[in-house]
Amino acid sequence: MRSKTDLPEVSQQLAQAGRLLAQGHPDAAAAWCESVLSQQADNADALHLLGVAALQQGQAQRAISLMDRALALQPERADFYANRGLAWQALEDAARAVQDFDRAVALDPASSTAHFNQGVARHQQRAYDLALASYETALALEPNFVPALINSGAVLQKLDQWSAALQRYDQALALAPDNADVHSNRSVALGVLGQYDAALASAQRAVALQPTSAQHHYNVGNALRDLHQNEDAVAAYDRALASQADYVRAHSNRGVVLQKLGRLGHAIVSYDRAIALDNKAAHAHYNRGTVLHELQQLDAALGSYDRALQAQPDYPEAHWNKSLALLLAGNFSQGLPLYEWRWHPRNRGPSAAVFTQALWLGSTALAGKTLLLHAEQGLGDTLMFCRYADLLRSWGARVLLEVPQPLHRLLRGLDGVDQLLVQGQTRGDFDLHCPLLSLPLAVETYRASTGSDGQAATLATPFGTPDKNAKLAYLAADQGLRSTWNATLTKLENAHTQSPVPRPRVGIVWRGSSTHANDHNRSLPLAELLLHLPPSCQYVALQKEPTPDDAATLQANPHILQLGPELNDFADTAALLACLDHVVCVDTAVAHLAGAMGLTASLLLPFTPDWRWQLGRTDSPWYPTLRLYRQQQRLQWGAPLQALAKDLGAMRANPRAPR
Numbered sequence: 001m002r003s004k005t006d007l008p009e010v011s012q013q014l015a016q017a018g019r020l021l022a023q024g025h026p027d028a029a030a031a032w033c034e035s036v037l038s039q040q041a042d043n044a045d046a047l048h049l050l051g052v053a054a055l056q057q058g059q060a061q062r063a064i065s066l067m068d069r070a071l072a073l074q075p076e077r078a079d080f081y082a083n084r085g086l087a088w089q090a091l092e093d094a095a096r097a098v099q100d101f102d103r104a105v106a107l108d109p110a111s112s113t114a115h116f117n118q119g120v121a122r123h124q125q126r127a128y129d130l131a132l133a134s135y136e137t138a139l140a141l142e143p144n145f146v147p148a149l150i151n152s153g154a155v156l157q158k159l160d161q162w163s164a165a166l167q168r169y170d171q172a173l174a175l176a177p178d179n180a181d182v183h184s185n186r187s188v189a190l191g192v193l194g195q196y197d198a199a200l201a202s203a204q205r206a207v208a209l210q211p212t213s214a215q216h217h218y219n220v221g222n223a224l225r226d227l228h229q230n231e232d233a234v235a236a237y238d239r240a241l242a243s244q245a246d247y248v249r250a251h252s253n254r255g256v257v258l259q260k261l262g263r264l265g266h267a268i269v270s271y272d273r274a275i276a277l278d279n280k281a282a283h284a285h286y287n288r289g290t291v292l293h294e295l296q297q298l299d300a301a302l303g304s305y306d307r308a309l310q311a312q313p314d315y316p317e318a319h320w321n322k323s324l325a326l327l328l329a330g331n332f333s334q335g336l337p338l339y340e341w342r343w344h345p346r347n348r349g350p351s352a353a354v355f356t357q358a359l360w361l362g363s364t365a366l367a368g369k370t371l372l373l374h375a376e377q378g379l380g381d382t383l384m385f386c387r388y389a390d391l392l393r394s395w396g397a398r399v400l401l402e403v404p405q406p407l408h409r410l411l412r413g414l415d416g417v418d419q420l421l422v423q424g425q426t427r428g429d430f431d432l433h434c435p436l437l438s439l440p441l442a443v444e445t446y447r448a449s450t451g452s453d454g455q456a457a458t459l460a461t462p463f464g465t466p467d468k469n470a471k472l473a474y475l476a477a478d479q480g481l482r483s484t485w486n487a488t489l490t491k492l493e494n495a496h497t498q499s500p501v502p503r504p505r506v507g508i509v510w511r512g513s514s515t516h517a518n519d520h521n522r523s524l525p526l527a528e529l530l531l532h533l534p535p536s537c538q539y540v541a542l543q544k545e546p547t548p549d550d551a552a553t554l555q556a557n558p559h560i561l562q563l564g565p566e567l568n569d570f571a572d573t574a575a576l577l578a579c580l581d582h583v584v585c586v587d588t589a590v591a592h593l594a595g596a597m598g599l600t601a602s603l604l605l606p607f608t609p610d611w612r613w614q615l616g617r618t619d620s621p622w623y624p625t626l627r628l629y630r631q632q633q634r635l636q637w638g639a640p641l642q643a644l645a646k647d648l649g650a651m652r653a654n655p656r657a658p659r
Contacts, residue, residue, distance in 0.1 A: 010036050010043070017049045026056035044073035048080050055083070060090035078108035082117055089121060097121040105134075112142035119151060128158045146176050153185060157192075165189045180209035180216060187219045191226055199223040214244035221253060230257040248274045252284040259291050262635070267291050282312035290321060294634075296608050296615065298329050316344035327611035335611075336441040343435075360432035362445025367396030370430040374402040375423065376437060378513070379570070380589035382407055383596050384612070384622065385436040387474045388443060390416030395446070400430055409571035415474065472624060473598030481575035485563075489579050492561045493538060503538040504651045507577060508560075509585035511543060511550070521606040522587045524637050526550040529584075530557065532641035534649040540580060542573065542590060582651060584644065587613070595623025602644055607631040 013032045020029035033050035036043050051066030067084040074080065085100030101118035108114055119134030135152035138145055153168035169186040172179065183206035190199035200223035206216040221236035237254035240247055255270030268291055274284035289304030305322040308315055319341035326335030340361075342348060353374060358364070360371060371392060375382040382403050389399045393416040402421040403411055412420055421427060434442055489505070497503070511523040526546070530553065533539060541554060543564040554562050567573050574593060577583060583594045583601040587610060594601035603626050605613055613620060613628060620626050627647070629640035 010040065014043075014045050014049060017046075017053075021049065021052055021056065024056070026053040029053045030057075042073055044070040044077070044080075047073070048077070048083065051087070052083055055087050055090060060087045063087040064091075076107060078104040078111060078114060081107065082111075082114055085117055085121065089124070094121055094124040098125065110141065112138040112145055112148070115141065116145065116148050116151070119148070119155075123151065123155060126158075128155050131155050132159070144175055146172050146179070149175070150179075150182055150185070153182075153189070157185075157189060162189050162192045166193065178209055180206045180213065183209065184213075184216050184219050187223060191219075191223055196223055196226040200227065212243050214240040214247050214250065217243065218247065218250050218253070221250070221257070225253065225257050225260075228260075230261050233257040234261075246277050248278045248281050248284065251277065252281065252287055255284075255287055255291070259287070259294070264291050264295060264634075280311040282308040282315050282318070285311065286315065286318045286321070289318070289325075293321065293325050293328075294608050298325050298615075301325050316341050316346045320344070320347050324611050328608075328614060330614050332440070332444075336444070339441065340438065342437075355433050357430060357433050359438075360434045360442060361438060362442035362447075363449060364432065365396070365450075366392060366432075366446075369397055369432055370400065371397040372400045372402060372427060372430040372433040373436055373439070374433060375404055375407075376435040378516075378589065379404060379407060380587075380592040381437055383475070383570075383589060383592040385439050386411060386414055386417075387596070388416075388436075388439045389414055390474070391443065392416065393418070400427070402427065406569045409569055410475065410574055413476070473596065475574065475593070475596040477574040477578040477597065478571060481571060482578045485572070485576045486579045488563070488566075489540065489561065489576070492563075496559055496561060497538065503536060504581040504648075505540060505579065506533075506537040506648065506651075507540045507542045507580045507583040507585075507590075508533075509542045509583070509588055509590045511547070512586055512588040518606070518610070521635065522609070524586065524604070526553045528637060529641070530560075532645040533584075534645055537582075537648055537651065540576075542567070542576070542583075542585075582648070584648070591626065592623075595620070595626050598625050600625050601627070602647070603628050604637070604640055604644070605630045607634040607636075 013036050017029040017032035017036075020026075020032070030050055030053040033046045033053060036046040037050070040046065047066050047070040051063040051070065054060075054066060055063040064084060064087045067080055067087065071077065071080050071084070081100045081104040085097045085104065088094075088097035088100060098118070098121040101114065101121050104111070104114040105118050115134050115138040119131045119138065122131035122134055132152060132155045135148045135155065138148040139152065142148070149168050149172040153165040153172070156162070156165035156168060166186065166189040169182050169189060172182045173186070176182065183202045187199045187202035187206065190196075190202060200220065203216060203219040203223050206213065207220060210216055217236050217240035221233045221240060224230070224233035224236055234254060234257050237250045237257070240250040241254070244250070251270050251274035255267040255274070258264075258267040258270060268288060271284050271288035271291070274281050275288070278284070285304045285308035289301045289308065292298075292301035292304060302322060302325050305318045305325065308318040309322070312318070319338050323335045323338030323341060326332075326338065353376075357372070360366075373386070373389065373392075386401060386403070389401055393399050398418050399416055400419045400421060401411065401414070401417045402423055402425075405422050408420065408422050411417070414420070419428075508529065510526050510529045512519050516522070526543075527549070539560045541560050541562040541564055543550065544567060546554060546564070554560060563576060567576065570589070570593060573590065574597060577590075577594055577597060577599055580599075583590065583599060584604070585591045585594070585601065586604050587606075591601060591603050603613070603620075605628055607630070609630070612622060618628050620628060629644050631637060632639045
């Protein structure tokens with residue numbers, strides 16, 4: 001008769017314990033392990049399996065103690081280290097977990113599972129490059145290792161390698177087509193890559209597979225938000241919150257779409273709920289700041305941005321939006337340095353130029369240096385800040401100016417420019433470079449460090465306040481082009497009007513670029529503008545590409561002379577403006593052009609305008625000939641249009657304008 005301690009019987013008991021653990025029955029497995037240990041107190045396998053059972057029972061610390069005893073008996077067992085690493089992970093001790101997984105890999109380098117576990121621990125430590133290397137090794141050993149495909153995709157997302165992440169998710173789905181988490185992760189990658197319809201389809205597939213998952217509904221909401229289906233996005237976030245009421249991100253993103261819908265009070269409620277759940281949720285504080293900013297509650301907005309930055313000091317959007325609030329409030333000394341956060345990869349566009357030459361922000365002497373000034377944002381920004389060229393050349397720089405093609409012909413005569421370049425043209429040699437919108441900061445820094453031009457300006461303009469050394473106009477129309485456009489305009493007037501008395505010529509621009517993030521606030525329909533324009537003026541439509549609705553309005557009002565589509569570039573626009581008595585426009589490049597030419601113009605501004613127009617005032621230190629008409633309530637153009645109508649009604653034709 002065999003003894004109870006015969007090895008075949010012990011091995012059978014351990015095998016049974018292993019099977020039970022694999023089936024998720026730790027209590028029964030532990031009984032078999034205890035039986036073996038009652039016979040062989042120093043059986044390393046029994047101690048190890050009992051530790052695994054303890055881990056499955058949620059007793060991670062006991063599991064480690066048992067595995068320590070097993071490793072003391074058999075210190076070269078890779079599986080012992082691997083499972084102790086899992087116990088350390090359960091205790092959220094990633095450093096010790098990595099040590100154990102590293103040892104397991106060293107002892108059994110052919111184990112794909114060991115490399116995978118090593119990757120998970122490195123992933124938890126945010127050592128993403130190392131984690132990816134571990135997952136890649138696991139996949140080299142086992143190409144169809146689905147968890148490694150999924151986790152490597154997640155790490156590639158962290159490394160901003162979204163196309164590669166998407167490829168991994170597609171590989172995983174080819175092997176596990178009903179894995180809801182992979183569909184969900186895939187939707188995130190597709191959204192970042194701008195494939196919004198596909199992102200929505202993936203997120204909806206995840207929901208179909210796991211209808212109660214808050215994460216999947218949340219991703220549906222994000223995809224709908226990206227598709228501008230904001231009402232449906234709110235409903236998706238509501239479904240996510242129905243499954244998980246404390247889902248902070250869902251509350252915060254729900255606020256974002258409510259804000260897009262103009263329901264600002266409701267948006268704040270969502271942000272406040274997110275913050276109540278997690279006061280360190282930087283995104284919720286940041287989003288709350290943006291809605292307060294939109295409501296002109298700038299001090300409160302700055303407080304929210306600061307709380308976001310306390311929670312996440314490297315939050316690029318919060319730094320940049322804080323700069324915009326400071327600049328809008330007229331706090332240039334603090335706002336301009338923060339405005340440089342626009343160059344962070346999360347803020348700048350994909351087309352941002354890269355230079356090997358040093359960035360000039362005012363701390364380097366310019367004498368004898370060649371300085372490249374380059375356009376970076378809209379055409380209006382280029383027109384606004386190209387004025388600095390003459391000042392910089394007076395400080396000893398040789399100035400190169402790089403601009404978009406539509407501005408090239410206009411800016412050929414700009415004072416202070418030694419060479420004018422078109423974007424995309426070979427630049428040649430230069431020593432320093434400066435983006436145009438960094439010039440206010442650079443100029444004030446240079447003045448402060450060198451004493452140039454006396455005291456630094458109160459406002460960040462090259463001339464200080466409007467009444468001190470103001471250069472009223474720094475751009476001018478070509479006289480030949482002006483004569484040509486005047487002849488065209490006169491011919492149209494004669495064909496469309498019967499008035500023997502010349503009426504004031506007023507150019508009108510009512511929409512900005514449809515791609516501008518704030519265009520829905522700054523633009524208005526032509527029909528609404530026409531309701532307030534007095535008939536005593538001759539109106540000239542300068543809108544280059546009217547919307548279908550605006551085109552229909554123009555067709556119904558033939559007395560409005562339409563010349564916008566005939567303008568080839570801004571040299572043409574400048575020449576046409578020079579033939580007018582006045583310009584009425586929303587915040588577009590035409591406003592900047594009129595101001596740069598020293599022409600009288602009326603600028604219609606939304607409730608919370610771009611920072612350069614500040615708040616409250618009816619004038620601009622940048623353009624002394626502009627008069628500003630502001631919304632008194634969000635999205636309500638009635639008050640500024642009524643004030644504009646009154647002023648236009650008192651206007652008389654300029655006898656000096658060539659007719």
